[in-house]
Amino acid sequence: MxxxxxxxxxxxxNTSLYSMWLPVDRVSVGxxxxxxxxxxxxxxxxxxRGIQFKEQVSQSSPSTFGFSDKAKFNxxxxxxxxxxxxxxxxxxxxxxxxxxxxxxxxxxTTKRVExxxxxxxxxxxxxxxxxxxxxxxxxxxxxxxxxxxATLIILESDSGKVVIKGxxxxxxxxxxxxxxxxxxxxxxxxxxxxxxxxKATTPLFNPRRLVFGRIPVALGRWSAQWSIG
Amino acid sequence: xxHYVSDKDSDLIRFAVxxxxxxxxxxxxxxxxxxxxxxxxxxxxxxxxxxxxxxxRNYVQQxxxxxx
Numbered sequence: 333m334x335x336x337x338x339x340x341x342x343x344x345x346n347t348s349l350y351s352m353w354l355p356v357d358r359v360s361v362g363x364x365x366x367x368x369x370x371x372x373x374x375x376x377x378x379x380x381r382g383i384q385f386k387e388q389v390s391q392s393s394p395s396t397f398g399f400s401d402k403a404k405f406n407x408x409x410x411x412x413x414x415x416x417x418x419x420x421x422x423x424x425x426x427x428x429x430x431x432x433x434x435x436x437x438x439x440x441t442t443k444r445v446e447x448x449x450x451x452x453x454x455x456x457x458x459x460x461x462x463x464x465x466x467x468x469x470x471x472x473x474x475x476x477x478x479x480x481x482a483t484l485i486i487l488e489s490d491s492g493k494v495v496i497k498g499x500x501x502x503x504x505x506x507x508x509x510x511x512x513x514x515x516x517x518x519x520x521x522x523x524x525x526x527x528x529x530x531k532a533t534t535p536l537f538n539p540r541r542l543v544f545g546r547i548p549v550a551l552g553r554w555s556a557q558w559s560i561g
Numbered sequence: 562x563x564h565y566v567s568d569k570d571s572d573l574i575r576f577a578v579x580x581x582x583x584x585x586x587x588x589x590x591x592x593x594x595x596x597x598x599x600x601x602x603x604x605x606x607x608x609x610x611x612x613x614x615x616x617x618r619n620y621v622q623q624x625x626x627x628x629x
Contacts, residue, residue, distance in 0.1 A: 452612070541615055544596075545590055545592055
């Protein structure tokens with residue numbers, strides 16, 4: 333499993349959403365494409381195939397997200413000593429073990445298909461009628477999370493240390509301090525991949541795979557019971 | 562979860578968004594897209610489409626069990 337897939341599974345376990353790779357790549361509701369080694373390869377948007385839909389937009393609650401694995405935080409004062417729990421001149425992050433990571437995002441907005449029943453009905457009809465040539469490896473995005481800012485740090489070696497400077501840093505991971513304000517990262521040791529984005533990104537999305545099946549037992553004409561919602 | 566069922570006796574089709582793991586979906590045997598299209602158009606059997614997450618649900622259950 334790649335580092336990316338490891339992060340994606342950890343994030344999915346907490347959010348039921350898929351994390352975008354690269355984190356600065358963008359994706360929109362209605363996009364479709366394939367996923368290879370954790371990366372979404374966009375082929376297009378269903379609106380280009382005549383499937384129209386409205387987006388429901390809302391502020392996510394919570395509006396900050398923080399994920400980490402095998403990472404320890406330590407706030408530093410301007411003089412180099414330990415700082416209080418709320419404000420530090422720098423935040424030191426010690427990472428241990430390959431694939432250790434910290435991923436934080438702020439000002440998160442949710443966008444999703446407003447009427448999923450109609451949306452999928454139109455999609456399935458287009459596929460069935462041959463108007464939309466679907467591929468079995470395609471996935472469809474019906475929901476995304478946009479973030480105003482995001483920071484991702486991944487350790488590629490056995491151990492590493494990163495010092496974050498700038499912004500108003502706190503040691504409280506849940507407050508997503510690494511995605512707040514103008515910050516910079518300095519790697520003190522170890523092989524570390526990091527992305528700091530201060531512009532809008534789409535760090536999380538919900539790709540759905542279409543599964544096709546045959547119902548083994550005759551249900552009878554319209555015998556299935558449905559619930560919409 | 563999104564379901565679609567074709568009615569073999571007419572051109573009508575039904576779609577629905579239902580709860581997770583509806584019996585209909587669990588009991589359905591999977592088809593390739595090509596098989597699905599052929600079967601749906603022939604009307605020889607009832608077919609369905611549903612959606613599922615990309616990440617294996619078993620992994621999530623393992624994680625939840627480990628955390629408990």
